[in-house]
Amino acid sequence: MMIDTGTLGFGSGERAVYAANPWASRGRMFPEEESLTRSEFQRDRDRIVHTTAFRRLKHKTQVFISPDGDHYRTRLTHTIEVAQIARALARALKLDEDLAEGVALVHDFGHTPFGHTGEDALDEMLKPYGGFDHNAQSLRVVTKLERRYAEFDGLNLTWESLEGLVKHNGPLLTKDRKGIHGPVPQPIRDYCELHDLELASYASLEAQVAAIADDIAYNTHDIDDGLRSGLLTFEMLEEVPFLAGLMAEVRGRYPHLEPSRFAYEVTRRQITHMVEDVIGVAQDNLKKLKPQSADDVRAANHVIATFSEEMAETDRRIKKLLFSHIYRHPDIMRIRAGATQIVQDLFKAYMDDPTLMRSHYWVDHIAGLGQAARARHVGDYLAGMTDTYAIKAHAALFDHTPDLR
Numbered sequence: 001m002m003i004d005t006g007t008l009g010f011g012s013g014e015r016a017v018y019a020a021n022p023w024a025s026r027g028r029m030f031p032e033e034e035s036l037t038r039s040e041f042q043r044d045r046d047r048i049v050h051t052t053a054f055r056r057l058k059h060k061t062q063v064f065i066s067p068d069g070d071h072y073r074t075r076l077t078h079t080i081e082v083a084q085i086a087r088a089l090a091r092a093l094k095l096d097e098d099l100a101e102g103v104a105l106v107h108d109f110g111h112t113p114f115g116h117t118g119e120d121a122l123d124e125m126l127k128p129y130g131g132f133d134h135n136a137q138s139l140r141v142v143t144k145l146e147r148r149y150a151e152f153d154g155l156n157l158t159w160e161s162l163e164g165l166v167k168h169n170g171p172l173l174t175k176d177r178k179g180i181h182g183p184v185p186q187p188i189r190d191y192c193e194l195h196d197l198e199l200a201s202y203a204s205l206e207a208q209v210a211a212i213a214d215d216i217a218y219n220t221h222d223i224d225d226g227l228r229s230g231l232l233t234f235e236m237l238e239e240v241p242f243l244a245g246l247m248a249e250v251r252g253r254y255p256h257l258e259p260s261r262f263a264y265e266v267t268r269r270q271i272t273h274m275v276e277d278v279i280g281v282a283q284d285n286l287k288k289l290k291p292q293s294a295d296d297v298r299a300a301n302h303v304i305a306t307f308s309e310e311m312a313e314t315d316r317r318i319k320k321l322l323f324s325h326i327y328r329h330p331d332i333m334r335i336r337a338g339a340t341q342i343v344q345d346l347f348k349a350y351m352d353d354p355t356l357m358r359s360h361y362w363v364d365h366i367a368g369l370g371q372a373a374r375a376r377h378v379g380d381y382l383a384g385m386t387d388t389y390a391i392k393a394h395a396a397l398f399d400h401t402p403d404l405r
Contacts, residue, residue, distance in 0.1 A: 016094035018291040020204045026159035029195045030152045044161045045102035053109045053141050059386035061115040063222055073221050075108050081221060085213035092279045095206045103164035103210040110137025112383045113390040114339035121343035122382055129375040136185035137383050138165055143191055145380055163197050164207030173200040201298040208305035216274045219318045220267045226326045227263050236325055242314040246270060277311040338402025342394045349397050350378045357381045
């Protein structure tokens with residue numbers, strides 16, 4: 001993919017006409033005075049960083065449960081890597097870097113303990129009450145569950161930041177208002193009745209680069225962590241021609257490199273190639289579309305910031321590699337079974353006796369709620385837990401807690 005270097009931003013401060021403009025934001029649900037020193041999107045990013053939810057990401061699983069070792073990625077380190085890539089993409093395309101960074105920093109706020117295993121377990125327990133979706137939960141966190149400000153619940157983020165969070169995987173509705181991925185989660189529908197996030201349109205280009213940065217980051221760091229764990233080997237990486245080519249390049253240049261340095265030289269090249277591919281595709285799409293505003297980007301019938309067909313195939317091959325050798329490895333599956341048991345046991349215990357959730361702000365009122373409302377509060381409480389807190393809470397209530405090592 002060829003990149004037009006003449007259009008790259010490289011920190012010049014120039015904002016493209018199709019970039020989101022913080023001085024013309026669609027605003028916040030609760031009006032506030034403007035800051036004298038920060039743009040609206042800078043304020044969003046700063047609020048996100050100062051949340052309890054952001055700090056909790058430190059002890060939430062990405063792939064490997066935290067007791068496995070201090071050098072594996074957590075949700076927090078993953079989030080920081082996503083934000084760095086999103087900001088680099090935004091700078092190259094002359095977008096609003098603060099909005100791209102903010103959307104990247106908030107995108108995993110709704111994740112449960114124990115990664116996607118915890119999400120699947122909680123979704124199963126909440127099936128009778130509408131299920132669980134981590135993007136919808138992220139919206140609940142930033143609009144309801146963070147309780148810091150005197151005048152409102154949540155963070156009162158701008159429309160643009162909330163749009164980017166909710167549309168992390170693209171539009172949720174077709175033009176005729178049908179759910180693209182099934183029914184739209186109830187928390188998103190409820191919020192949009194008050195503050196319409198236009199679920200049938202694509203998100204801003206800033207949100208799009210945050211979404212593709214997520215793919216780039218976890219594809220790369222899951223390979224790095226997989227090699228560190230021993231579940232992946234360099235020989236296994238040869239299954240993907242793209243990775244085989246990168247390894248050949250590194251071997252040719254550094255024939256006697258130690259394994260840890262070799263792995264890093266491969267993964268840093270992986271990130272570079274993927275980022276450059278997205279920039280090239282986005283530039284080509286922008287030349288064809290010629291958007292004159294951020295709304296023109298939203299009105300397009302396709303994603304602008306995405307992989308080329310060749311890189312998309314590489315992305316699929318990498319995901320297949322990771323699923324077969326890591327995500328479905330017997331050791332990981334054993335740990336997943338234990339994590340599932342912890343989440344399910346805690347859900348049942350808190351449903352039976354809500355007063356066990358002593359730190360939940362609704363604990364004094366939850367006993368009088370109906371089953372559906374009670375279940376949603378239990379879901380909020382469980383989703384907010386870190387891995388370490390969930391394990392500790394389970395050990396306090398049950399005679400045996402699964403060993404997740």
